[in-house]
Amino acid sequence: EDKVVQSPLSLVVHEGDTVTLNCSYEVTNFRSLLWYKQEKKAPTFLFMLTSSGIEKKSGRLSSILDKKELFSILNITATQTGDSAVYLCAAYNTNAGKSTFGDGTTLTVKP
């Protein structure tokens, strides 16, 4: 059975700190690793990673995938209170046609 594990489950930091969120996966027929941000409502897409070692960047957020060690990290630099959210990682099994989601990391950024 496909499995995605995120750590830590929750994290409290102060504005300006840098955080690293972890995601490890065991997925057959792996095709992609996706990161989502969920604030009060629906998850919204952040990054999609398919190749090892290629960093994806969007502003203060960046992510990278290691397909050999089966993990990904999401970095957020200079955190702001607006970064407070649940960050979800999902791994896509292309044969099964489904993504398995991790349990999420709840990030709280204090002023």
Added chain:
Amino acid sequence: DTAVSQTPKYLVTQMGNDKSIKCEQNLGHDTMYWYKQDSKKFLKIMFSYNNKELIINETVPNRFSPKSPDKAHLNLHINSLELGDSAVYFCASSHRTSGGISSYNEQFFGPGTRLTVL
């Protein structure tokens, strides 16, 4: 224009009732999903339809019945509601294939329907 829409946003009902949630996407995607998110924020897939055909049916009580009248719509009907059904239900859509090539499954989520069973 909303890409993935769900109705209703909130649903409060008594145990034993039957209710439906509707979902529509205007993104031209070929695959739609229903997820359940409980109070601990665990997001679990329930069903997936590709071109109106059921392709994923996780271990879900048969009180839950999805229906996809066309590629752009996926509705969820729940019979004999129970307390444990209280959760937020998210609809999502994605391409499964695009131009004949398997997609990477970037999913777009609806706003969610918060179901409370009393």
